[in-house]
Amino acid sequence: MAREDYVHGYSIKEAKRLGDQAVTLAELLHYDSIFEPDSKILEAGCGIGAQTNILAGKNPQCNFLSIDISEKSLAQAKGSIEQAGFNNVKFAQADIFKMDLEPQSFDHIFVCFILEHLPNPEEALLILKKLIKPGGSITAIEGDHGSAYFYPNSSYAHQAIQCLIDLQAQAGGDALIGRRLYPLLTSCGFNNVTVTPRVVYADSSKSEMVEGFTKNTFNAMVEGIRNQAVRSGMIDQETFDKGVKDLYRAAELDGTFNYTFFKAVGVN
Ligand SMILES: C[S@@+](CC[C@H](N)C(=O)[O-])C[C@H]1O[C@@H](n2cnc3c(N)ncnc32)[C@H](O)[C@@H]1O
Numbered sequence: 001m002a003r004e005d006y007v008h009g010y011s012i013k014e015a016k017r018l019g020d021q022a023v024t025l026a027e028l029l030h031y032d033s034i035f036e037p038d039s040k041i042l043e044a045g046c047g048i049g050a051q052t053n054i055l056a057g058k059n060p061q062c063n064f065l066s067i068d069i070s071e072k073s074l075a076q077a078k079g080s081i082e083q084a085g086f087n088n089v090k091f092a093q094a095d096i097f098k099m100d101l102e103p104q105s106f107d108h109i110f111v112c113f114i115l116e117h118l119p120n121p122e123e124a125l126l127i128l129k130k131l132i133k134p135g136g137s138i139t140a141i142e143g144d145h146g147s148a149y150f151y152p153n154s155s156y157a158h159q160a161i162q163c164l165i166d167l168q169a170q171a172g173g174d175a176l177i178g179r180r181l182y183p184l185l186t187s188c189g190f191n192n193v194t195v196t197p198r199v200v201y202a203d204s205s206k207s208e209m210v211e212g213f214t215k216n217t218f219n220a221m222v223e224g225i226r227n228q229a230v231r232s233g234m235i236d237q238e239t240f241d242k243g244v245k246d247l248y249r250a251a252e253l254d255g256t257f258n259y260t261f262f263k264a265v266g267v268n
Contacts, residue, residue, distance in 0.1 A: 018050045021217040025200070039107040041106060042109045049066065049078070052080075053080055064088060065090050069094070106136060111139070115140060116173050117171070117173040138185070142261065144176050144179050144262060146175075151257075163222075166234055167225055178260065191267045
């Protein structure tokens with residue numbers, strides 16, 4: 001089962017985008033994703049296992065339970081973990097809101113790019129909090145589409161990005177959630193909350209960032225909602241296509257692109 005209103009969908013193209021995103025951002029987002037040996041860690045909303053692979057590889061002495069609502073994504077996640085040869089991850093199909101897990105049974109919980117899709121992220125965080133042992137932690141990573149700026153600037157590109165923000169809001173999510181992580185975690189009762197912005201900056205001297213992030217992650221994400229955006233009447237086809245063209249323009253030799261992710265850690 002999968003959420004019908006999940007804005008990015010579950011296509012092969014989307015799976016590739018999530019994979020590209022994780023590989024390109026691995027160092028930026030995960031240089032400090034190190035947990036003490038023997039930790040029991042729940043990854044909620046693992047998708048196709050893009051982050052799972054990085055976490056499992058960086059923490060070979062920890063045991064992960066990675067869950068997702070989508071059977072299809074889980075099958076891909078299992079396949080890629082097997083292919084990588086990691087044996088420290090178990091997978092289960094589960095809905096965060098209907099999980100049947102022992103309270104206080106995990107040392108740490110990890111969530112990435114999922115709170116932004118939930119109409120009730122506070123509720124999810126409170127459910128997850130109950131599963132963490134006292135003194136354990138939650139790590140949440142989210143983007144914030146309001147943080148995208150680029151050269152050359154383009155009002156068309158900003159309009160296309162706004163469509164993604166609006167569609168996600170219509171589906172009950174919040175594409176601007178990165179800036180909200182601190183208040184979210186503190187209001188849910190987490191202690192010692194620290195949020196670190198992780199800035200992606202791409203220009204043509206960093207070709208792996210231009211390819212892996214600007215083109216294959218961000219622009220692909222905006223392009224992916226073209227039909228939904230045009231069909232909904234929020235934008236006309238020509239304006240949207242100009243916007244996407246201008247986003248690719250920012251990936252050319254003299255273009256630059258900025259985006260900020262936010263990584264929050266809170267203690268239970
Ligand atoms: C954008 S993907 C992110 C996947 C992965 N964390 C990553 O960073 O690549 C969001 C995932 O959350 C899952 N999801 C959405 N609602 C869920 C819920 N209520 N319970 C469990 N998983 C959920 C979706 O199926 C999807 O795989």
